[in-house]
Amino acid sequence: MAFFTRPQSANAAIKIVRPTTAADDDQLKGPSRKDSVQRQCRNIMIYGSCKFENKGCAYYHPPARPLAPDAVLSAPRAESPATGTSPTLTAKAVNAPVFVPKMAVRIQTSTPPPENPPSPQLQPQYTDDQQQQQQEAYDEYAVYPANDDMNNSFYSDAHYDPATDQYFATQLQPAPFVRQPLNYHLYSSAIPAAFSASTADGQFIPPSAELRTLLQGRSEDLRMAPPQGLNLPEEMQGYHSLVPLENLAGTGERERRKFGNWNSSVYRAINSVDGGTYCLRRIENYRLTHHAAFGAIETWAAIRHPGVVAVHEAFTTHAFGDSSLVVAYAYHPGAKTLFDAHLKPAPATAAPTSGYPRQPPTTTYTYQRGGGVSQHQGQQGQGEQGQPIPERTMWSYIVQLAGAIKRVHDAGQAVRMIDVTKVLVTSKNRVRVSSCGIVDVLMYDSTHPQSQSQQHAQSQPHTQDMHLLQQEDLTMFGRLLFALCTGTLATSGGGGSSSFQKSLEAMGRLYSPEVKSVALFLVNKGGPHKSIGQLLEIVSSRVVGEMGDALGAADTLENELMGELENARLVRLLCKFGFINERPEFAREPRWSETGDRYIVKLFRDYVFHQVDENGNPVVNLAHVLTCLSKLDAGTEERVMLVSRDEQSCLVVSYTEIKLCVESAFSELARAGSANNGTGGGGGGGGYR
Numbered sequence: 294m295a296f297f298t299r300p301q302s303a304n305a306a307i308k309i310v311r312p313t314t315a316a317d318d319d320q321l322k323g324p325s326r327k328d329s330v331q332r333q334c335r336n337i338m339i340y341g342s343c344k345f346e347n348k349g350c351a352y353y354h355p356p357a358r359p360l361a362p363d364a365v366l367s368a369p370r371a372e373s374p375a376t377g378t379s380p381t382l383t384a385k386a387v388n389a390p391v392f393v394p395k396m397a398v399r400i401q402t403s404t405p406p407p408e409n410p411p412s413p414q415l416q417p418q419y420t421d422d423q424q425q426q427q428q429e430a431y432d433e434y435a436v437y438p439a440n441d442d443m444n445n446s447f448y449s450d451a452h453y454d455p456a457t458d459q460y461f462a463t464q465l466q467p468a469p470f471v472r473q474p475l476n477y478h479l480y481s482s483a484i485p486a487a488f489s490a491s492t493a494d495g496q497f498i499p500p501s502a503e504l505r506t507l508l509q510g511r512s513e514d515l516r517m518a519p520p521q522g523l524n525l526p527e528e529m530q531g532y533h534s535l536v537p538l539e540n541l542a543g544t545g546e547r548e549r550r551k552f553g554n555w556n557s558s559v560y561r562a563i564n565s566v567d568g569g570t571y572c573l574r575r576i577e578n579y580r581l582t583h584h585a586a587f588g589a590i591e592t593w594a595a596i597r598h599p600g601v602v603a604v605h606e607a608f609t610t611h612a613f614g615d616s617s618l619v620v621a622y623a624y625h626p627g628a629k630t631l632f633d634a635h636l637k638p639a640p641a642t643a644a645p646t647s648g649y650p651r652q653p654p655t656t657t658y659t660y661q662r663g664g665g666v667s668q669h670q671g672q673q674g675q676g677e678q679g680q681p682i683p684e685r686t687m688w689s690y691i692v693q694l695a696g697a698i699k700r701v702h703d704a705g706q707a708v709r710m711i712d713v714t715k716v717l718v719t720s721k722n723r724v725r726v727s728s729c730g731i732v733d734v735l736m737y738d739s740t741h742p743q744s745q746s747q748q749h750a751q752s753q754p755h756t757q758d759m760h761l762l763q764q765e766d767l768t769m770f771g772r773l774l775f776a777l778c779t780g781t782l783a784t785s786g787g788g789g790s791s792s793f794q795k796s797l798e799a800m801g802r803l804y805s806p807e808v809k810s811v812a813l814f815l816v817n818k819g820g821p822h823k824s825i826g827q828l829l830e831i832v833s834s835r836v837v838g839e840m841g842d843a844l845g846a847a848d849t850l851e852n853e854l855m856g857e858l859e860n861a862r863l864v865r866l867l868c869k870f871g872f873i874n875e876r877p878e879f880a881r882e883p884r885w886s887e888t889g890d891r892y893i894v895k896l897f898r899d900y901v902f903h904q905v906d907e908n909g910n911p912v913v914n915l916a917h918v919l920t921c922l923s924k925l926d927a928g929t930e931e932r933v934m935l936v937s938r939d940e941q942s943c944l945v946v947s948y949t950e951i952k953l954c955v956e957s958a959f960s961e962l963a964r965a966g967s968a969n970n971g972t973g974g975g976g977g978g979g980g981y982r
């Protein structure tokens with residue numbers, strides 16, 4: 294079998310053809326199969342002798358010839374027309390693998406086992422010298438006409454039954470072509486389901502099927518083409534394909550989105566430098582008076598936290614026809630504000646959208662779109678408004694936002710925008726503070742009197758001011774909790790008023806006293822020493838619980854990823870097949886893809902994809918394809934019978950050998966590709982491995 298895997302020379306095609314019709318071959322060919330009395334005994338062809346020769350074997354037995362002791366790795370070959378010698382097999386050829394016909398196999402127990410059962414040896418990795426030696430041996434073989442009978446000799450312990458014109462496996466050997474169905478399927482489970490949480494509904498990760506739907510939706514969101522006629526800049530500071538993320542059509546000045554006192558709009562855009570998708574928040578009619586105002590953006594750009602939407606950069610632009618400030622943030626496909634998720638009244642009828650339909654109306658992402666965990670269908674904006682947020686979710690929000698605020702405060706900054714319209718729900722029970730840094734730029738002039746700016750060009754407010762801003766963050770956080778717990782913005786923590794009492798009562802009815810005390814801690818004036826660290830101490834037991842859930846989510850995702858690993862392996866293999874199979878010409882050889890190692894690859898491709906059933910109908914069995922490709926990628930020792938298209942000959946090769954054939958052919962192509970374009974193998978070589 295070794296000769297199937299060694300590098301091929303141009304004339305080293307593996308010939309699997311019917312024998313020649315030369316008169317010299319008559320003795321070899323013998324009569325047709327039906328006339329099998331004169332047919333040469335296959336044991337002679339395979340083993341050089343037949344121990345049943347004198348025990349009733351009905352086949353033709355030519356005079357025995359000893360096997361060469363130093364038999365080289367070579368293919369069995371037909372009698373040389375030049376010498377007229379009878380065909381012999383080398384010692385290694387005796388290792389030809391067992392053939393068991395796939396169809397109509399009948400175990401014939403009466404036939405004794407062969408003396409030298411095939412040993413399933415793995416094809417070794419050859420050194421250059423070894424390859425050279427084998428190439429010589431192989432080229433020597435190539436000058437001989439291949440013989441149908443010889444190729445059939447690979448059916449090493451199969452016997453021909455003249456009555457039925459079929460081959461049968463011999464004796465009671467364990468079936469050599471044992472399929473070991475791998476547990477590979479489309480979405481394979483890497484660990485047993487009993488230990489896998491992928492079917493369970495985790496706090497942060499939905500069940501596997503829902504997760505796929507969610508990710509598919511995000512992918513669509515990212516790739517959705519911008520609609521025409523939006524009258525937006527085509528390109529702006531390296532960003533293009535702008536798409537508004539909110540309904541701007543028909544909105545007059547009255548309805549324009551506000552960011553404090555500023556009109557603002559939000560866009561999705563592609564960055565032409567890194568190809569990434571970003572969220573651009575534009576503040577209209579902004580005039581930059583001091584460049585130092587952008588200093589805060591630098592600080593924010595260095596802050597990375599899972600609870601903060603990452604700040605990328607800021608710039609001013611006239612591309613919109615005015616002087617606008619634009620801050621670029623990480624884009625979270627399908628994100629929704631806390632207000633939209635939980636507080637916004639559901640519209641009676643589906644609101645018309647302008648420009649960019651964020652999601653197809655029928656998409657099901659309840660936990661993301663509507664804030665709950667149950668499934669439903671609906672337009673963006675519809676959700677579980679009116680339904681109280683589960684306490685478990687509320688604690689997730691509290692811990693995540695507290696962690697985000699802590700990170701920002703530790704960096705010497707204040708969030709300054711903790712609001713239900715600025716905190717995004719980006720995934721199941723996952724929240725992030727968005728729009729960070731923008732207030733720092735907008736308020737720069739008020740926190741830095743002109744004289745001070747000119748003298749010191751400070752980008753940060755005074756330390757004492759920053760402390761106050763951080764205290765204000767806590768109060769805003771408390772108000773946000775009140776809003777979420779009561780489901781309305783009207784009573785978000787106006788201490789002392791009757792509405793505040795009402796909201797406290799409502800909170801008490803729906804949530805545990807612990808939630809209430811956290812909200813009160815945040816909105817109450819707690820003196821100059823109140824800090825986010827104190828809050829985290831108060832909720833420490835909840836933090837531990839959240840951490841457990843987060844680690845569980847990471848495990849679940851790892852498990853999901855394991856199931857996807859094979860996809861990459863198989864796609865790489867299929868790409869290699871695509872490069873090799875049916876290639877019209879390579880190395881000035883028009884039949885390159887049909888000869889040598891490539892012929893094995895071609896036959897294997899047929900075996901995997903082009904099988905037909907007994908009625909000639911295509912076998913479209915994805916499991917068969919995945920199993921074969923996975924075994925090929927792993928290079929297992931299992932052997933497979935490849936049949937030529939005319940069904941006249943077949944080869945039995947192991948997956949290890951086919952893998953080497955694929956690798957060798959692909960390396961040949963990759964080498965030529967990299968040599969031609971001077972990339973040193975990057976494009977066609979290592980990059981695909």
Ligand SMILES: Nc1ncnc2c1ncn2[C@@H]1O[C@H](COP(=O)(O)OP(=O)(O)OP(=O)(O)O)[C@@H](O)[C@H]1O
Pocket residue numbers: 538539550551552557558559572602622623624625626627628629630632633714715717727
């Ligand atoms: N980083 C982001 N990634 C993805 N989507 C975002 C991002 N930031 C904002 N969005 C989306 O853009 C839309 C508009 O955001 P915006 O902050 O203007 O919310 P809003 O509810 O319209 O608030 P306001 O009324 O203050 O303008 C929202 O649907 C929000 O989900």
